Amino acid sequence: MVIRWSKQAIESLRNIFRFYQPQTGADTARRIVGEIRNETRYLLIFPEMGSREIINGQPSDYRYIVKHHCKIFYLIYADHVLIAFIWDTRRNPQYLESLLNQ
Numbered sequence: 113m114v115i116r117w118s119k120q121a122i123e124s125l126r127n128i129f130r131f132y133q134p135q136t137g138a139d140t141a142r143r144i145v146g147e148i149r150n151e152t153r154y155l156l157i158f159p160e161m162g163s164r165e166i167i168n169g170q171p172s173d174y175r176y177i178v179k180h181h182c183k184i185f186y187l188i189y190a191d192h193v194l195i196a197f198i199w200d201t202r203r204n205p206q207y208l209e210s211l212l213n214q
Contacts (some may be wrong), residue, residue, distance in 0.1 A: 115152055119193045124198035125149070128182065131200075149199065151179040155186065155193045162186065163184065167212050174212060178209060185212075 125145050132141035154161060155177070162175035165185065174196065176183040183199045199208055 113156055114192045115155060115195060116192050117200070118197065120197045121195040126196065148179045148182055148184065151177060152184060152186070152193075152195055159188045159193050165212060166207070172212060 122195075125148065128148065129141045129145050132144055136144075160175070162177045164171040164186075165174040165176055166172070173187055174185050175188065175213050176185045176199075178184070178201075183201055185196045185199060187194045187196055197211060199211070
């Protein structure tokens with residue numbers, strides 16, 4: 113089992129860094145991004161640890177774990193875990209629904 117990152121997930125990390133850097137400085141922004149990345153390592157041991165996201169009242173294939181203000185959404189495949197995207201929980205939840213329904 114390996115962890116793979118989608119382009120959208122990588123871009124999410126960049127956006128998180130850009131958000132925190134002006135407020136906290138580059139070192140703290142890097143630490144926050146690093147902690148989010150490190151949190152995904154637990155998925156190698158126990159991929160089912162995350163909660164299933166509910167879409168339209170039904171459990172979806174997306175699971176998530178939480179670190180800081182972020183939900184790390186992922187999908188489990190036979191040979192890998194795909195980190196799909198990272199969602200800052202302070203954002204508009206209606207936009208999240210559109211991402212999950214893609």
